[in-house]
Amino acid sequence: MQVPLLDLKAQYGPLRDSIEVRLREVVESQYFILGPVVAEFEVAIRDYCHSAFAVGMSSGTDAQLAILMHLGIGPGDAVITTPFTFFATAGCVSRVGARPIFCDIEAGTFNLSPAAVASYLGNVARRDADGVLRAPTGERIRAIVPVHLFGLCAAMKEFLALGKAYGIPVLEDASQAIGAEYPFPDGLRGDAGSMGEFGWYSFFPSKNLGAFGDAGLAVGRDVRDEAPLRAMRMHGMDTQYVHRFVGGNFRLDALQAAVLSVKLPxxxxxxxxxxxxxxxxxxxxxxxxxxxxxxxxxxxxxxxxxxxxxxxxxxxxxxxxxxxxxxxxxxxxxxxxxxxxxxxxxxxxxxxxxxxxxxxxxxxxxxxxxxxxxxxxxxxxxxxxxxxxxxxxxxxxx
Ligand SMILES: Cc1ncc(COP(=O)(O)O)c(C=O)c1O
Known part of the structure; x- marks a missing residue:
């Protein structure tokens, strides 16, 4: 008997007709970059993730880059994360010129250990006389990035408490965890990606929600961040050919949004x-x-x-x-x-x-x-x- 690790054809078969209809719509419209199909998907996925807003991006990696750039994280900064994750989580930190700081994982869940992060923040990091939180190498610590690895949420209650105590945002790498839920005390529920200040997802074809190529999403909990992130994926442009800051080409393709819209339900x-x-x-x-x-x-x-x-x-x-x-x-x-x-x-x-x-x-x-x-x-x-x-x-x- 053959047992593949993943069988994308088995998923595609029953959806073939509906996907072809949506793809043909995009092709007939010749509206390939952003546009109504992307906008429709963003509303549906925002509601699914219970986030304040959702911005379609060209990949999970680009979604993370856009968020780090929006936060102005760069040279002279540091970001705390896990060494046991897909490369992009720390790669993006490095790409914007900041320093990844690693803390160990929990043996049972494989997720970033809040005890390890607490110990780093309490015993290794230092506050300047001016109150700035710094790594021993001098960089300013700007964020904590837990990863919800393999589809299980990291210990968000603890990370949010640490973020609050130290005045740094918690950014969730929810690339592998769309739809995963997390239990807060008092019966409250959290959704992977929507508990911290920002989160991102990957729609790489092998993900639980997979596109027909690269695709991703950035979400956040404050609507004031939506417009800048939308501009960030368009080279920092909010009005035609007027750039208030430097962004990138991080846009989600309409063809990918069409596929994802059929798959989301x-x-x-x-x-x-x-x-x-x-x-x-x-x-x-x-x-x-x-x-x-x-x-x-x-x-x-x-x-x-x-x-x-x-x-x-x-x-x-x-x-x-x-x-x-x-x-x-x-x-x-x-x-x-x-x-x-x-x-x-x-x-x-x-x-x-x-x-x-x-x-x-x-x-x-x-x-x-x-x-x-x-x-x-x-x-x-x-x-x-x-x-x-x-x-x-x-x-x-x-
Ligand atoms: C944990 C994690 N972070 C980030 C990414 C990057 O996502 P993408 O491949 O869509 O750029 C992935 C995707 O494999 C991932 O699993």
């Missing part, structure tokens, strides 16, 4: 299916006696009564024998992958930041142990049974 159902798969995996792994050999994904918010307490963009197990298990599963025809094999503090391009191996033990251990298994919505029960049996066979062989 299906997103909740797809996330439900992913979560059902995770529940079945758990049952099957328990029945096979494998829970002592592999660690299953943590579900810290499962008891909070939220539908999307996890959206399982990735289903990630861990085992110290990861590389052997990966080779075995591949030989069985099962698609699996390592997100991410080298933490960002150890990337060559960040050598000048002067982090050493051992600086972030949980991130480094996760990088050595994680393995993502297939969890896409159209995956069948039989395929999942085959995955679990193949893992059981691996451990039986010893």
């Amino acid at each position: 299906h997103l909740d159902g797809w996330s439900d299916a992913r979560r059902d798969h995770a529940a079945l995996y758990r049952k099957l792994f328990e029945a096979a006696g494998l829970t002592g050999k592999i660690t299953l994904p943590a579900e810290p918010y499962a008891q909070a009564g939220l539908r999307h307490h996890h959206i399982y963009h990735q289903y990630v197990i861990r085992t110290p024998r990861r590389d052997e298990l990966l080779a075995h599963l591949k030989s069985c025809g099962i698609g699996c992958a390592v997100y991410y094999p080298l933490p960002l503090h150890l990337q060559e391009c960040f050598a000048a930041l002067d982090y050493r191996a051992g600086a972030f033990p949980e991130s480094e251990r996760a990088a050595a142990e994680v393995l993502a298994l297939p969890v896409y919505p159209e995956l069948t029960r039989e395929q999942m049974i085959f995955v679990v049996e193949s893992i059981a066979e691996f451990f039986r062989r010893g």
Whole structure:
């Protein structure tokens, strides 16, 4: 049996006709850059994400860049984030000329640890005589960027409290977590991307909501930021050929917005299916006696009564024998992958930041142990049974 890590054709088949209708509309209109289809999608996705506004961008990376540029984060600044994420989270910080500061993750959730950030802010960062919060290397600390990795929200209550205490905004990298929910005390619910000052999402084709190419979104909670962000994606232009500041070409294509508009109403159902798969995996792994050999994904918010307490963009197990298990599963025809094999503090391009191996033990251990298994919505029960049996066979062989 073949079990791919992801099967985008299985999702496309049932949507083919409706997508073709919307794509043809755009082609017939010849309105390819922004325009009514993008505007319609922005309203729908803003409401879905419960944000104050939503600005379609050319990718998640560009959405983050636009937000950092809007905040004026650049040379002389620093941004705190996780070393265990896709490169873009820290890459964008560097690209605007600021310094990424890494703090370690929580072992259970793989998300940025609020305790590690609190410890950095309390023990390593310093306030100047003029009250400016600075890294020991002198940069002004401008933001905290938690990432809702694999579709599970980071500990936002704690990060928002830290942001407030230190007077810095919390910017959410929700690229992998559209629709994920977070339980605040008193029964209040937060939506990934809409809890901090700003958030961004990626619609890379493999995401839970995937475009037919690159696409992304920036959201925020203060409508006063909407117009500048709209200008930011148009080279800082708000009136034709009049530029108040320097932005970029960060626009969402109308063709991508058309695809995303057709897919958006299906997103909740797809996330439900992913979560059902995770529940079945758990049952099957328990029945096979494998829970002592592999660690299953943590579900810290499962008891909070939220539908999307996890959206399982990735289903990630861990085992110290990861590389052997990966080779075995591949030989069985099962698609699996390592997100991410080298933490960002150890990337060559960040050598000048002067982090050493051992600086972030949980991130480094996760990088050595994680393995993502297939969890896409159209995956069948039989395929999942085959995955679990193949893992059981691996451990039986010893
Ligand atoms: C956590 C994270 N941040 C940022 C990005 C960047 O998004 P994009 O590929 O749309 O630029 C991604 C996408 O892979 C991601 O997973």
